[in-house]
Amino acid sequence: MKLTDKKIYLASKSPRRRELLRQVGVEFELLMLRADPARGVDVSEDALPAEDPYAYVARVAREKGAFAWNMLQMRRQPLRPVLTADTTVTLDGEILGKPADNAEAVAMLERLSGRSHEVMTSVAIHAERVIDQITQVSTVRFAKLTPAQIKAYCATTEPYDKAGGYGIQGLAALFVEHIEGSHSGIMGLPLFETAILLRKAGYSV
Secondary structure, X not given: OOOOXXXXXXXXXXXXXXXXXXXXXXXXXXXXXXXXXXOEEOOOOOOOOOOOHHHHHHHHHHHHHHHHHHHHHHHOOOOOXXXXXXXXXXXXXXXXXXXXXXXXXXXXXXXXXXXXXXXXXXXXXXOOOOEEEEEEEEEEEXXXXXXXXXXXXXXXXXXXXXXXXXXXXXXXXXXXXXXXXXXXXXHOOOHHHHHHHHHHOOOOO
């Protein structure tokens, strides 16, 4: 399945999202938003006071899309639909972001061990005639992990650029007992919902 000889912009630095779009034949051009705190960020990913995880992930995806669209106009680049997404992991109503170091990664995996948690990915499309968004929620249940499993996993590079400190498409797949929802959504881009948004923007997927 391919878009009708058109491209979209993907405003995301996630390699998983790129892989998923390529998997279904969507052609895209990367539109990189600045995310280095030392140089300033284009869209803050900090949660607002008392903001619940669902509202948080939807707001961040939406703000990324609006910023990217405005950036295209300022740069006078060709106007194509902009696809943005944000993913968060939540446990007991708390947002689990990307671990800053080994100790934080270990602590996250210890909390997720033997329990169910939610993975929320919000996808937004911003185009000339369409601004829309879908937030997909999946439930993931981890097996009870041993300290040795957690230590070995956190010694790899996998946990440190992922919400919740793990990636289901990598070694952490061995931890997952059960999922309800979207496997691609847990990876960072629910493809069924993404296709709905692309069609609304006039693309055949």
